[in-house]
Amino acid sequence: MKVKVLFFAALRERLGTAGEEIELPAGVGTVAALRSHLRGRGGAWELALAESKLVRMAVNQDMAQPADAIKAGDEIAFFPPVTGG
Amino acid sequence: MKVSVQREDFDAGAEIRALSRDPKVGAVASFVGVVREVGMTLEHYPGMTEKALEKIIAEAGTRWKVLDCTVIHRHGTLRPTDQIVLVVVASAHRGDAFAACEFIMDYLKTQAPFWKKEAAGWVEARAADDQAAARWK
Numbered sequence: 001m002k003v004k005v006l007f008f009a010a011l012r013e014r015l016g017t018a019g020e021e022i023e024l025p026a027g028v029g030t031v032a033a034l035r036s037h038l039r040g041r042g043g044a045w046e047l048a049l050a051e052s053k054l055v056r057m058a059v060n061q062d063m064a065q066p067a068d069a070i071k072a073g074d075e076i077a078f079f080p081p082v083t084g085g
Numbered sequence: 086m087k088v089s090v091q092r093e094d095f096d097a098g099a100e101i102r103a104l105s106r107d108p109k110v111g112a113v114a115s116f117v118g119v120v121r122e123v124g125m126t127l128e129h130y131p132g133m134t135e136k137a138l139e140k141i142i143a144e145a146g147t148r149w150k151v152l153d154c155t156v157i158h159r160h161g162t163l164r165p166t167d168q169i170v171l172v173v174v175a176s177a178h179r180g181d182a183f184a185a186c187e188f189i190m191d192y193l194k195t196q197a198p199f200w201k202k203e204a205a206g207w208v209e210a211r212a213a214d215d216q217a218a219a220r221w222k
Contacts, residue, residue, distance in 0.1 A: 006130070008128060008130055008198065008200060009128050009200035009202070009207055010200070010206075010207040023114065023137060044109050050130060054210070058130075058133055058198070061130070061132050061133035061135075061136050061137075062133075062136070063137075063196065077130060077133070077198075079130070079198060079200070080195070080200065080210070081195075081209075081210030082128070082194070082195065082199055082200060082210065083199065083200050083201045083208045083209070083210050083211075084127065084158060084169075084194065084197050084198075084199025084200070084201070085118055085158075085169070085170050085172070085190060085193050085194040085197075085199070085214075
């Protein structure tokens, strides 16, 4: 299935991309699985998305938990803890 | 209810007056966040930002009697003393207006997708902000 992935702030800079559309292999059905899939690219991806890093996630513009399901056409965003206000 | 994420500055007085016109309103509480000491650039997640702010306001409305509310948050480049954020809450009585205004700011700090970048780098999230939001649970 195809999903849209977005990155913001420090994460966007570390990965060198604001986002992309990607085709996911079967079995990648949660936010955590997608994060792990992206980590598998190695290099900056492995470092920036490491389990030890505080990364917040959103699915279709709502804050999401790691176990939340994702489906074709979803917009999934990864970003650092927010610092507005 | 009004939510705006914008580059331009805002007129807090005009926004407060706009929420004071309903004769049911007896209290208008407001908060203005200002850039302190060093300039910054604010990045946000267009679309989600507005949605997150609307959800926070809706949540405040389930906890207190809120007649109307305005949230304006700026993005882009900001200098020391620039206004960053405005929250205005109109209620019949001050207790609801004060509490809802503080709640909205505390939740905005931890839930609305904004990120500050200073010359020294990206600003780290503060545990104190998580604690401030957690006390409303």
